[in-house]
Amino acid sequence: MNMGDMNSGNMNNNNNNNMSGRTSNGTQVNIMRFDITKNIEDTTTIYTALPAHAEINSRLDANSADNKGNERPFVINGKSFDPNRVDEFVASNSTEIWNITNNSPMAHPFHAHAIQWQVLTRNGVPATGTDLGWKDTFLVKANESVKIIGKFEPVNQGDYMYHCHILEHEDAGMMGYFRVGETGHLDEF
CATH class of the missing domain: 2.60.40.420 (Cupredoxins -  blue copper proteins)
Incomplete structure (x- = not known):
């Protein structure tokens, strides 16, 4: 799910390969809803290379x-x-x-x-x-x-x-x- 510029979005589960081995028979189940109320600057730093001491x-x-x-x-x-x-x-x-x-x-x-x-x-x-x-x-x-x-x-x-x-x-x-x-x-x- 890519929220992009959306104000809200739903996360659905239509996966027929869950851990229990049972299937959802193709039925889509709403799990969660996201409502975006404020944009916040992303200050996350992700490694471009592993630290030398790792x-x-x-x-x-x-x-x-x-x-x-x-x-x-x-x-x-x-x-x-x-x-x-x-x-x-x-x-x-x-x-x-x-x-x-x-x-x-x-x-x-x-x-x-x-x-x-x-x-x-x-x-x-x-x-x-x-x-x-x-x-x-x-x-x-x-x-x-x-x-x-x-x-x-x-x-x-x-x-x-x-x-x-x-x-x-x-x-x-x-x-x-x-x-x-x-x-x-x-x-x-």
Whole structure:
């Protein structure tokens, strides 16, 4: 949907390929209406090149396909959530690139607390459309890899969650902790 110079617009769902596998039988459903009341200058800055200090520091693999029959089939990096385990260590004021890979047959919305991300690529193809801009949640489709970049500034030192934003998947263990510290090295914690 491109609002352009419109004063209002509707967002409709006529997608017959939703996550539940059920279809809308071609029926259009009104989801939301936008009424533009004021034009505001866009001051957004988008990287033209990655910062020199950005590194690929983490790889998160969401997987439910290989765990059928498991009491807790929804995992990240082959592990179900453990509140006593920190999964990732991040330095304050750093810029990191993470690869999120979904090896399951369904889409998973990835969400991280305390940080905004920009999608860089999907399966190696540069981000376009709704992937542009900062977000804290984005969809990782079935059998897809999404490369994201995030600036951990200003993020207070401490523990934060990342997880699938489908409540039943999160509750079934598809989440983890990341810890933000001064250097991001394990020995400082």
